[in-house]
Amino acid sequence: MRRVLLLAVLAAAVIASGCGGSGSSASGGKVNIVLWHGYVDVEGNALNAAAKRFNATHPKIHVTVQNYGNADYALQKVLTAIRGGSYPDIVYLYGSWAANMARTPKAVDVAPLIKADPSINWNDFWPAERQAVTVGDKIVGVPALVDNLALVYNKKLFDQAGIPHPTADWTWDDLRAAAKKLTDPSAKQFGWAYVADGSEDTVWRFDALLWQAGGDILTPDGKHAAFNSEAGVKAATLLQQMATVDHSVYLDNGNGNYANLFNSGKIGMLFTGPWDLSSFPDVDYGIQILPGDVNHNTISGPDQWVMLDNGDDRRNAAWTFLKWFTSADEAMRWSIATGDLPIRASQTRTPDYPKYTAKYPGIDTFVQNEENAVKARPVIPTYNEISQAMGQAIQAVLLGKAEPKAALDQAAQQVDQILAQGS
């Protein structure tokens, strides 16, 4: 009766389930490698198409592309896979995880590969990307994505308020004044938006301001916090004034509502990157480099393909794939299909580049802006802890719960402790 039924169901389930694998070594001369990614939609299709092209032109290698779901969960999945001993050959990871990934022996150090095979043209990648994958002497990945923060604004709102559009010479004062003018409580309209959830999203925008004021996150020897300098306090004060005095800032709590609000014409300006542009179909937006103080530095948030070691054959095959995939021609193809910024400086000189700028109006500003991404966040294992300390401080300032200097000093104290302890 019931028992029999249960056994039948169980048996059916076991039979129905296959046994998946995770790639395999050379079988009949062909090397199978597995790539994990979190791309969906346009990017997902582009990746599948690229894999197909690669497989067709490289008969000795077969790349299987697998979507691991949301990249936010990727780390948990990858850590589990590594622990379990069955992991892919290439995996897409956020830049913030690079320093920690570098510590596992399973992550392939790309530096010797580059030395042995300069055809990848390593220095062609933007400096920010190369910095993001370099952990001490090790290079832990190949650049997958690069972006930066620029000023995206709603042209119509500017015109309605009678403010001239932002120029490349804009200062913080210009930003503040414009935001104030664009704020209208009765229409529930804000001049600016800031992600205020205390996460890296909060911190990296602050970093751009910090660098623009001439400051740094850590001291050059990497042993102490430096963000609570005068430059840092200046940046934090700007945020405090705009958020708690002018009330011209919409504080997004990390769920991305700011994008929809901007698209609904409720926000005048954003500090954001190219990934958000497709969320603004209803806005005639303009793009300008960030308003500056001492300089117009911006910040870049590169992600990378990390190679994991499954033996010589598979590692070599993975390297071949990554070289091919990140070559100027393939990368340009990718950019045109997806709107992602070119990962190589030389791409701006390929014949297809104008197609790219024609398809994505204003994208050229982002590409040029990459040259303003002069400084990078420290690529050390303790960075996430540092980020959290800074994030809490900035969030407190934005919510009006702390004064800029006090908050930054307290965070600096915590960071000094973190750095002293190591990880």
Place this chain on the structure above:
Amino acid sequence: MPLAAVMLLPLVWMLVTSVETLAESRHFPPTIVPSGIHWENYPNALDSAPFGRFFANSLVVTLASVAGNLVFCSLAGYAFARLRFFGRDVIFIVLLATLMVPFQVTMIPTFLIVQHLGLVNSLGALIAPNLVTPFGIFLLRQFFRTLPVDLEEAARIDGCSRLGVLFRVVLPLSMPALATLGIVTFLWTWNDFLWPLIAISSTDQSTVQLGLASFQGAHQTRWTLLMAGNVVALAPMLLVFVFAQRWFVQSIAATGVKG
């Protein structure tokens, strides 16, 4: 009742979003009344990935889990409710205690065990850890204890084995509890996301929830397709619930089955 309205709000929103255009969905505050009904979001969502396969997988896993739970929790629940045996209360607490450690901590060793059993990336990985849950044991124990014990004693005197008592006397009287356990197990297994994410890496073995997650990119979410997918995923749940109601709800005015 206003309470019902509050409860149904998300469903309404999901339905509305699922028939909007993508551009419309990128508004905040969200549009309540879409410009038109874009039914094509549904086939678009379902075509973007092998949802048929996902549904089949989810169904197999969920039904197996429900069946397993109904059987094993009945057995164990009955033992804890009625039988006296050495170490009974201690074992009960120990089983219950396994619910007290968060999954984020146990998921890695669970993965290692499943791997050891050779089940990784198969539906077996999704079924095996879910065949019995202390929740179900606890639930049935409570219900069984509310039944009048004389019926069971009478059956024993008539020569019925303990197993027979369970299956012929106790379970028929426990339909509400069993239906509840079935629904709840169905719900949890159907909606489970984190464990399938870790245990499954190939599309062939993916479940509906994993399929839905593919609509959420790191920076972009295709809300319209995601909600269409969610509505379709929600449908079996609600169907099961509506269908199963006859087993655990009888109006107080109806003549009772039990006296």
Place this chain on the structure above:
Amino acid sequence: MTRRLLGSEHAAGWLFVLPAVVLIGVFGIIPIGWALLLSFQHNDLLTAPTWVGAANYRELVHDPVFRDSIRRTIIYTLLFVPLSVGGALGVALFLYRPIRLSRFYRTAVFVPVATSTVATGIIFNWLLDPTYGIANFLLGKVGLGPYGFFQDPDQALYAIVAMTVWGWLGFDVIIYLAALQGIPQDLLEAAELDNAGRWGTFRHVILPLLSPATLFLIVWSTINALQVFDEIYVTTRGGPLHATTVLVYYLYNQAFELFHAGYAAAVAEVLFAITLVFSIAQLWIGNRRVHYTS
């Protein structure tokens, strides 16, 4: 003699629980043992771990964020359990009467439970947005607010309580509905004959007979409340300013954002201990107060 033993209650009891014990032993107890071992290590899940004895636990004692997260978790639990169980009792009693559209209402109450956490998070993020949300809009009409809800460190935890009670009420309701099935008609009729009245019937007949279900729901809700995570992950992410950093969120942050898995396991063990204490206390009280028909 053997026959007596084999037919004995002990053997039967063990046989009956054997499948469950085996399955839960493999998939429940072994992982927990592993987690215990993990709590005695410095482990980032990537490199070789180092054994550090009780160092993680010692660190916990001095960790202000951890101490605060215990306090927050307990506050959350003490609010969530009575509200959801008590509220569910009320709703279940209401739905048990022969009212029109009862089937519709029952399904409506169940919908939040079946809705994915992601969708729930999106809804509440919208409803409770300080500027654009409906909540402040309606409250403004009666002269209250505006409130910060998820963005106000003093209100965020309570907003989470509201959101999770909303999401789980239906679950408790169906448990109660099933339990109400078990109330013999004659008892209710006898109470009516005794002129017990609605309240009297409730207090002296229904409530005691529902006590097994109530005990179950209290223990179960407590265990779950102490582990609340998903709803916080899709809304406040432990903020603002740690206002919603409960134990499991703190643990997740330590393990998967800061790579301190050993420390996270220690947090989990403390949570386990707290939960065990709560549950044993509740079960012990329950054994004395709960009324099982015999």
